[in-house]
Amino acid sequence: MNDQLSAVEIKPLKRDLDGIVGVLLAPFLNGTVVGPGWKLISWDAEQGICMTFERDGTCVLLELEERNERLDCYTRTGRFNICARRQFEDVQMSEADRELVDHVVSVVGERESLLPSGPRPAAGRKPEVREILVDRLLMPEGRHYYYINPYVGCMIACPFCYVIDRADFSRRLEGLPRLPWGHSVDVKINAAAVLRRETQHAKRGVVRLSPILTDPYQSVERRYRITRQCLEVLVETDLAPVVLTRAPRILEDLELFKRFRRALVGFSIPTDADEYRQIFEPRADPVDERFEALRAFHAAGVRTFAVIQPVLPMNVDRLVDKVAPFVQVVRLDRMYMGDRVQHLYDENQLSAFATEAYADETIQRLTLAFRARGVAVDPLNELEPLLGP
Numbered sequence: 001m002n003d004q005l006s007a008v009e010i011k012p013l014k015r016d017l018d019g020i021v022g023v024l025l026a027p028f029l030n031g032t033v034v035g036p037g038w039k040l041i042s043w044d045a046e047q048g049i050c051m052t053f054e055r056d057g058t059c060v061l062l063e064l065e066e067r068n069e070r071l072d073c074y075t076r077t078g079r080f081n082i083c084a085r086r087q088f089e090d091v092q093m094s095e096a097d098r099e100l101v102d103h104v105v106s107v108v109g110e111r112e113s114l115l116p117s118g119p120r121p122a123a124g125r126k127p128e129v130r131e132i133l134v135d136r137l138l139m140p141e142g143r144h145y146y147y148i149n150p151y152v153g154c155m156i157a158c159p160f161c162y163v164i165d166r167a168d169f170s171r172r173l174e175g176l177p178r179l180p181w182g183h184s185v186d187v188k189i190n191a192a193a194v195l196r197r198e199t200q201h202a203k204r205g206v207v208r209l210s211p212i213l214t215d216p217y218q219s220v221e222r223r224y225r226i227t228r229q230c231l232e233v234l235v236e237t238d239l240a241p242v243v244l245t246r247a248p249r250i251l252e253d254l255e256l257f258k259r260f261r262r263a264l265v266g267f268s269i270p271t272d273a274d275e276y277r278q279i280f281e282p283r284a285d286p287v288d289e290r291f292e293a294l295r296a297f298h299a300a301g302v303r304t305f306a307v308i309q310p311v312l313p314m315n316v317d318r319l320v321d322k323v324a325p326f327v328q329v330v331r332l333d334r335m336y337m338g339d340r341v342q343h344l345y346d347e348n349q350l351s352a353f354a355t356e357a358y359a360d361e362t363i364q365r366l367t368l369a370f371r372a373r374g375v376a377v378d379p380l381n382e383l384e385p386l387l388g389p
Contacts, residue, residue: 048166059087059142144205157182217247310335
């Protein structure tokens with residue numbers, strides 16, 4: 001994939017986003033116990049506003065996104081859709097969980113007017129790459145799980161990406177112009193130094209790079225090597241990295257991954273056919289290159305997995321043949337926010353593949369085929385067991 005950074009203006013800065021959102025969340029940020037024993041253990045403002053609360057090993061995640069009546073959510077305030085769920089558990093929230101969420105929603109509703117609002121500045125024509133300084137990097141999720149976003153934004157720019165609107169909402173809060181998805185990236189140039197400081201206090205655990213907001217091996221990694229720098233810090237700790245990418249560029253760090261006692265590398269491979277990849281992931285690397293990278297990591301003894309999401313048009317048997325020998329587990333899931341790419345299905349005479357029936361049938365066929373090959377099918381909520389002792 002071509003480097004998209006030519007003729008881009010770069011201006012180092014200290015970002016204001018944490019300070020802006022910190023005003024909204026101030027009642028929760030001083031360590032105060034919330035309700036009957038709940039405590040805020042982590043918050044983030046880069047992909048909407050996220051808060052994780054913990055009590056006696058139970059973790060509840062609240063996600064705040066711009067109000068949108070078309071989207072399902074737990075509830076709404078004047079400004080936000082609020083989504084809430086248990087972390088690590090595929091179960092309904094308990095009454096105690098809901099009491100916590102309702103209390104947080106009430107506080108947010110009372111304070112949301114403190115956030116900036118108003119018109120946004122006009123966008124320029126060039127892609128925007130900002131070199132930023134951050135104070136926090138290692139984000140706790142509970143149960144000794146963490147995540148790291150080496151970058152904010154993603155130039156691979158998959159048009160179906162779930163985080164598009166949430167990422168733009170965070171830019172709105174910071175007073176930045178709306179740019180097409182894939183036209184802006186923040187580079188955390190001091191990430192390694194911040195991570196080195198934070199890992200001094202972190203116990204053995206699992207670190208995801210990156211969950212949703214960015215691909216850690218997108219094109220800017222060739223220039224900045226922020227992901228590599230973070231891995232070089234982690235390799236000296238008891239924290240095990242779990243990396244998910246669409247980019248075979250990760251092979252450049254294969255020798256580094258081999259130094260980890262515990263590590264897990266995954267590839268997002270939603271189809272076996274590059275003709276469909278070119279339609280739905282036009283800026284991503286060819287799927288055959290991802291297959292080759294997957295095989296190389298497996299051959300090197302690094303534990304591997306695959307994420308087949310969304311299930312794009314595919315030859316199920318061929319995809320399973322290409323993936324199953326080289327992974328221990330796969331995650332399967334359907335297309336969300338499919339209205340964003342319905343025109344791609346229609347324009348390419350693929351509308352039959354945009355249905356819920358196709359997703360259900362394909363996921364079922366993939367599940368049976370992978371299990372027949374000894375590969376587990378799992379939502380990958382709990383990663384620790386996959387990493388070994």
